[in-house]
Amino acid sequence: MTPDILVIDDDPAILMTVADILRDEGYAVRTAAGGMEGLAAIDDHRPALILLDMRMPVLDGWGVARALRDRGVTVPLVVMTAAQDMRWGQEIGAAHTLAKPFDLLDLLTVVEQIVAR
Amino acid sequence: MTNSLPNQQQTEAQLQRTVEQLQLALSALDGFIYDYDMNTNHVERSEGLTRLLGYERETIPTAAEWWSSLTHPDDLAVFQLASSLGQAANDSYSYEYRVRHQDGQYIYVWDRAILIRDSSGNPMRLIGTTINITERKQAEERQRYLTNVSKILADSIEYETRLTDVARLTLTSMADWCVINMINDADQIYTAALAHRDPEKEQLLRELCDQYPINRAEADGTALVLRTGESQWYPIITDAMLQTERMDAHELALWKAIGYHSLMIVPLIWQSRVIGTCTMMLSGARRSYSLDDLGLVELVARRITIAIENARLYKAERIARAAAEQAAARAAFINETGGMLSTSLDYTERLNNLVHFTVPRFCDICVVFLCTADGSISRAAAAHADKEKETWLVQLQKLDPIDPQGPHPAADVIRTGQTSINPDVSASLGQILAMQMGVSSMAPKLIPRDQVIVPLVARQHVIGAIAFGMDASNREFSPEDIATAEILASRAALMIDNARLYQNQQEAVNVRDAFLLIASHELKTPLTAVLGQAQLLQQRFERSNTSTERDLRAIRVIVEQSHRLNKLISTLLDVSRLSQGQLQIIREPVNLNQLIQRVVGDFQPLLVQHTIAYQELDQQLLVNGDVVRLEQVLQNLLQNALKYSPQGGTISVTLESRGAQALITVSDKGIGIPKEAIPSLFQRFYRVHSGATQHMSGIGVGLYVVREIVTLHDGNIFVESTEGQGSSFMVALPLIQAEASAE
Numbered sequence: 005m006t007p008d009i010l011v012i013d014d015d016p017a018i019l020m021t022v023a024d025i026l027r028d029e030g031y032a033v034r035t036a037a038g039g040m041e042g043l044a045a046i047d048d049h050r051p052a053l054i055l056l057d058m059r060m061p062v063l064d065g066w067g068v069a070r071a072l073r074d075r076g077v078t079v080p081l082v083v084m085t086a087a088q089d090m091r092w093g094q095e096i097g098a099a100h101t102l103a104k105p106f107d108l109l110d111l112l113t114v115v116e117q118i119v120a121r
Numbered sequence: 122m123t124n125s126l127p128n129q130q131q132t133e134a135q136l137q138r139t140v141e142q143l144q145l146a147l148s149a150l151d152g153f154i155y156d157y158d159m160n161t162n163h164v165e166r167s168e169g170l171t172r173l174l175g176y177e178r179e180t181i182p183t184a185a186e187w188w189s190s191l192t193h194p195d196d197l198a199v200f201q202l203a204s205s206l207g208q209a210a211n212d213s214y215s216y217e218y219r220v221r222h223q224d225g226q227y228i229y230v231w232d233r234a235i236l237i238r239d240s241s242g243n244p245m246r247l248i249g250t251t252i253n254i255t256e257r258k259q260a261e262e263r264q265r266y267l268t269n270v271s272k273i274l275a276d277s278i279e280y281e282t283r284l285t286d287v288a289r290l291t292l293t294s295m296a297d298w299c300v301i302n303m304i305n306d307a308d309q310i311y312t313a314a315l316a317h318r319d320p321e322k323e324q325l326l327r328e329l330c331d332q333y334p335i336n337r338a339e340a341d342g343t344a345l346v347l348r349t350g351e352s353q354w355y356p357i358i359t360d361a362m363l364q365t366e367r368m369d370a371h372e373l374a375l376w377k378a379i380g381y382h383s384l385m386i387v388p389l390i391w392q393s394r395v396i397g398t399c400t401m402m403l404s405g406a407r408r409s410y411s412l413d414d415l416g417l418v419e420l421v422a423r424r425i426t427i428a429i430e431n432a433r434l435y436k437a438e439r440i441a442r443a444a445a446e447q448a449a450a451r452a453a454f455i456n457e458t459g460g461m462l463s464t465s466l467d468y469t470e471r472l473n474n475l476v477h478f479t480v481p482r483f484c485d486i487c488v489v490f491l492c493t494a495d496g497s498i499s500r501a502a503a504a505h506a507d508k509e510k511e512t513w514l515v516q517l518q519k520l521d522p523i524d525p526q527g528p529h530p531a532a533d534v535i536r537t538g539q540t541s542i543n544p545d546v547s548a549s550l551g552q553i554l555a556m557q558m559g560v561s562s563m564a565p566k567l568i569p570r571d572q573v574i575v576p577l578v579a580r581q582h583v584i585g586a587i588a589f590g591m592d593a594s595n596r597e598f599s600p601e602d603i604a605t606a607e608i609l610a611s612r613a614a615l616m617i618d619n620a621r622l623y624q625n626q627q628e629a630v631n632v633r634d635a636f637l638l639i640a641s642h643e644l645k646t647p648l649t650a651v652l653g654q655a656q657l658l659q660q661r662f663e664r665s666n667t668s669t670e671r672d673l674r675a676i677r678v679i680v681e682q683s684h685r686l687n688k689l690i691s692t693l694l695d696v697s698r699l700s701q702g703q704l705q706i707i708r709e710p711v712n713l714n715q716l717i718q719r720v721v722g723d724f725q726p727l728l729v730q731h732t733i734a735y736q737e738l739d740q741q742l743l744v745n746g747d748v749v750r751l752e753q754v755l756q757n758l759l760q761n762a763l764k765y766s767p768q769g770g771t772i773s774v775t776l777e778s779r780g781a782q783a784l785i786t787v788s789d790k791g792i793g794i795p796k797e798a799i800p801s802l803f804q805r806f807y808r809v810h811s812g813a814t815q816h817m818s819g820i821g822v823g824l825y826v827v828r829e830i831v832t833l834h835d836g837n838i839f840v841e842s843t844e845g846q847g848s849s850f851m852v853a854l855p856l857i858q859a860e861a862s863a864e
Contacts, residue, residue, distance in 0.1 A: 017650035025657050059642065086645035105649035105687055108656035 006032045007119045008049065012042035012068060013057035013084065018104075022055060022084075025108055026115065039063025043071055051079060053118050055102075058085045058092050069096035080118045136237070136248065152230075152252035157185055159244055164188070173230075173253050175223030193219035193227050212236035217254065226407040229258035262294040263417050270421050274428035284314035287425060292318045295414070296401035297380060298326055301425070302335060302343060303389075303397035310335045310347070313397065322379050329375045343398050346386045350395045352419055355384040356409040380404025385415050387422040391430050399425065447601065468620035469501060475613060476504035479589065483605065484598075486569050486590030488514065489613065490523065490531040492583070497522035498532055501585070505567075506592060513563055520557045529553050534574040534586045541574040542603060571597045575610035579618035587613055637697040641690050648690075652683040695753075696822050699829045706747040706833045710857060713742045713751075713776055713783050720755045721774060730769030733759065738776050742783040743857040750830045751854075757823045758787040758850050765848065766791025782836075783856050788849040794842040802840060803828040827852075 009031050011022050019035040026033045034051065036042035040063050042054070058065035069081065083093040086104040093101030100114045136156075153169030163183050171178055174191070181187060189197070196218035214234045219227040234249030273286045284301050291299040303313040312330040317323035335343045346353050355362070358381045363373065382403050389397040399422050403410060476487040485506040490498050500518040505511035523529045525536070528549040534541045554564035569590025577585040587610045591597065598606070659676045662668035698704040714737065721735045744751075755774075762772045766789040775786045794802065803824050831838045835855050842848035 015646050015650070018646060018653070021650045021653035021657065025653060028657065028660070084649075086642040086649070104645045105652040105683060108653060108660065111653075 006030065007052040008032045008034065009053045009055065009115065009119075010034050010036060010042060010045055010051040010079075011055045012036045012039065012060075012065075013055075014038050014060040015057070018057070018084070022111070025111060029112060029115075031115070031119075039065070039068045039071075042068055046072070046077060046079070050077065053080050053082065053115060055082050055084055055115075056098070058083060058087070065092070066096060069098075082114055082118065132237075136246075152250055154250050155248070157247040157249075159246060170251075173251070174220065174228070188220075191220045193221070195219075212238070214249075217258075222407070224407050226405060228253055229255045259294065260413075263413075266290060266294055267417065267420060267424075271424055274424055283428065284425070285316065287421070288314040288316035291401055292316055295418070297404040298322070298402050300326070300330060300400040301389075301397060302400070303429075304347075304395070310337070310343075317379065325375055325378050329372065329379060333372050333375075343386055343400060346388050346398050347395050350388045350390055350393075352385065352387040352415060354410060354412070354415050356411075358382060358384050382406050383409040385410050385418050387415070387418045389422050389426045389429070391426050396426065396429065468617050471616060471620070472502035472613065473504075475609075476502045479609065480504040481506040481594065483602070483609075484589040484596070485592035485594050486510075486514075486567075486572070486588070488531075488588045488590075489577075489585065490535065490588070491577075491585035491617070492525070492535060493522060496525055498525050498529070498535060498585070499523070506594065510567060510592070513567060517554070517557060523553070527553070530572075530574055531586045531588055534576050535583050538576045538578065538583045540576065540603070540607060542598070543571055544574070570595065573598050573603055573606045575606050577610055577614035577617065579614040584614060584617060586610075634697050637693060641694045644690050645687065648683055648687055652680060652687075655679040655683060692822055692826060695826050699826065704829070704833065706750060706830075708745050708747060710743045711746045711748045711751055713744060713785065713854070714738050714740070716748065716751055717755060717774055717776055717785065720752055720759065723756075724759055728763075731763055731766065731772055732770075733772045733774060735774040735776075740778060742776060742778055744783055744834070744854045745857050746834045746854065747830075751834070754827050754830050754852060755785070755787070757827045758852075761823060761850075762787055762789035762791065762848075765789065765793075778856065779853065781856055782853045785852045785854070786849055788847065790847040793844040793846050794840065794848055795844050799840060799842065803838070 009026055011019055011026075011033060012035075013019050013022070014037055016037065019037065023033045023035050034045055036045050039060055042056075043063070045051075046054075054068075056065050056068060063071075065083065065085075072079065072081075081093075081096065081098040083096070083098040083101045084104055084106070085092055085101065099118055102111060102114060151169070151173055153173060154167040156165040157163075158165075162185055164185050164187075165183070166178065166181070168178065170176060170181075212235060214232075214236070216232045217229060218232065220230055222228050231252045231254045232249055234247050236244055237246040237248065239245045269290050270287055273283055273290065284303075288299040288301055298317040299315065300312060301314040302310050304310055312327075315323070315326055315330060317326045335347070337344045337347060339345070341353065345351075363376055363381070368376070380402070382405060384400070384402050386398055386400045388395045389399060399418065401410070401418055472489045476489060479487045487502075487504045488500060489502040491501040493499050499522045500514075503511065503514035503518060505514050523532055525532050530541060530544050530550055533544070550568050551564050554567055569588075569592055572588060572590040574586050574588040576583045577587055587606075589598070589606050655676055659673065659680065662673055662676065695704060717735055718737065721733050724733055759772065759774075766772065768791070770790045772787065772789045775784075775788075777784050777786075828838050831852055831854070837853045839851045839853075840848060841851070
């Protein structure tokens with residue numbers, strides 16, 4: 005079974021880049037251009053991992069994390085943020101934080117480690 | 122009884138001899154002998170009586186009561202003593218008392234008497250002598266007078282009231298009336314004190330002094346004394362002497378009513394300067410001033426002068442001291458407001474403190490008016506000693522701003538830039554307040570009784586005005602108060618201006634930081650896509666083996682430059698956070714040996730011309746620090762070393778423990794740093810300007826960030842450099858446990 009990874013980011017270029025990198029490695033990737041769309045995608049099918057941007061309009065990364073907690077959904081989160089504050093990931097109980105811009109190898113290493121569990 | 126007769130005759134003869142001897146003795150004195158037969162109430166008085174009291178011996182009654190009628194009423198107690206003679210054990214008596222001369226004046230007499238008793242011991246005769254002791258008494262009185270004058274003057278602080286006491290004291294013995302004239306600071310003569318024995322005549326004397334002031338041009342009298350500084354003595358003033366002076370009928374009438382007979386005018390001299398005169402007059406014809414009197418009055422005059430000058434000095438000293446104390450209080454007040462103005466960053470709060478500090482210490486009302494950005498005038502702070510009125514004033518702050526072209530007195534001060542002292546505001550201010558408040562009854566109560574409005578001027582611009590007003594305390598602003606008000610205003614203006622500048626600067630900093638945060642976020646997002654896509658391409662090329670070396674190099678350049686761009690953005694963000702004190706250090710034990718190995722290892726693949734040598738240490742040196750930030754420090758130092766040794770060569774890194782500190786040294790053999798540049802090396806945006814560096818890129822923040830991070834770790838950074846030979850940067854960081862790490 006191919007692990008399903010959900011990428012949530014309001015920047016379409018990042019969505020495309022991250023999705024392409026992961027698809028090249030054989031992951032099944034779904035993308036969501038915002039927090040609301042992300043939550044809708046989870047309702048359809050629960051992913052193995054969520055790559056989550058923090059600063060987004062309407063529903064941001066904190067909101068998504070809270071909504072997941074409220075619904076009792078436990079999916080590993082990897083935060084992708086341009087801010088140099090690594091505590092954001094800790095705040096929402098993320099498995100890992102990737103600082104934008106991140107290296108392709110770093111991304112793949114983190115994803116591989118989490119999905120392999 | 123017959124036996125007694127020869128005895129009685131013998132006694133009589135004895136008495137007669139005694140009387141004759143006494144008569145002889147008394148002829149040298151001014152006095153008489155008397156013989157009072159108590160049985161017949163007949164008094165026999167000798168010749169001297171006429172000489173002493175002016176009464177003809179032949180015309181005076183022989184009854185003892187006549188003498189009592191001449192005696193001064195205050196001294197009659199003496200005769201009450203005499204009435205109890207019978208009970209006295211000692212039959213010799215001595216009294217001093219006053220008796221009335223024929224001319225109506227009293228003289229002092231000394232009365233000594235011997236009581237003669239009959240054989241059964243009953244008082245029979247009183248034989249005595251009465252001597253004029255007026256001169257002695259006068260001398261005593263003079264002495265007493267002088268003593269009293271001294272006593273009065275010794276108490277003298279308010280010497281002018283004391284002068285009146287002195288003038289009044291002269292009346293008991295020295296004069297019938299007395300005037301003390303003084304010269305004031307404006308060189309005008311004024312009556313400082315006057316006194317007359319008769320209260321009604323004292324009124325006339327006052328009238329004389331008021332209506333006929335001293336004319337300095339006069340040839341004699343006070344004018345002469347003022348001119349020459351020498352006493353004038355007129356033992357007898359005749360009518361003719363008065364008539365010769367140019368004197369109108371009314372003045373002459375006043376003189377006559379007041380009385381004149383014998384006159385002394387003595388100068389009051391202080392340090393060779395005539396500061397006044399003392400005039401004494403005897404109005405009764407019986408006595409005239411003697412040279413002794415003049416000497417006495419001159420002595421008194423000297424004492425008066427000393428007392429006046431002491432009082433003046435004291436007064437001047439007191440005024441000076443009061444002024445000094447006031448000045449000190451004012452200075453303390455201003456200083457306190459100064460402290461208050463600098464304690465808070467929010468200037469509206471500080472203005473509020475200021476107005477509440479000035480009320481009620483300095484004034485009853487204080488209102489600060491400020492020009493707003495749209496040109497109108499707002500009330501920024503207000504205080505009133507009356508809390509109800511203050512509530513109204515505070516309400517006013519929330520109402521419409523003041524029309525800068527309108528009639529409000531503050532608007533006027535702001536327009537002119539001039540301090541306004543007690544302007545007539547009742548009409549204009551009352552109208553404005555009534556209109557703004559919509560309550561006409563309160564408006565008049567808010568109008569100050571006395572007020573000063575000072576413009577607030579900062580950098581040549583009127584930025585507002587501060588109004589100080591008086592209300593219920595009924596105080597008024599003195600010139601010193603106005604000066605204080607202006608100092609307060611200048612300080613308030615400076616404070617407001619500084620606060621505004623600071624606010625503007627803060628806003629600018631906030632805008633910059635917000636911009637940097639947004640910029641870093643906004644820059645990093647596309648950078649993430651660029652780097653990701655470049656690396657994706659790189660990976661696909663590697664996997665497909667379809668790419669040329671040139672393709673791969675192109676992609677590699679994109680990746681490298683993306684990393685470089687990322688570092689620049691991060692550094693800018695660091696600088697922004699450091700300047701705001703927002704850079705946070707997340708501490709954990711850091712093994713410096715491992716950290717250096719890791720960073721040096723990361724550099725190795727990038728090195729072309731250089732080598733980095735790190736001699737691994739056996740010791741484990743641990744510091745409590747932020748591993749990411751400490752890596753950043755070492756990376757920056759290594760990058761600098763590479764950058765400033767363009768010819769290549771070895772860069773050495775060493776780690777050692779120095780006491781309680783770990784010391785990391787990064788040394789290169791590059792171009793070095795000019796001596797004059799070293800002090801500025803760690804400043805933000807500083808770049809060494811020299812021929813060797815002019816083509817080197819960088820934004821000049823690397824060492825600034827390094828130093829800031831090291832400082833946040835309670836460490837120090839030093840540099841040693843010789844231009845053309847290389848540089849050594851040393852970072853000292855406090856060790857966690859020197860003993861544990863030494864194992």
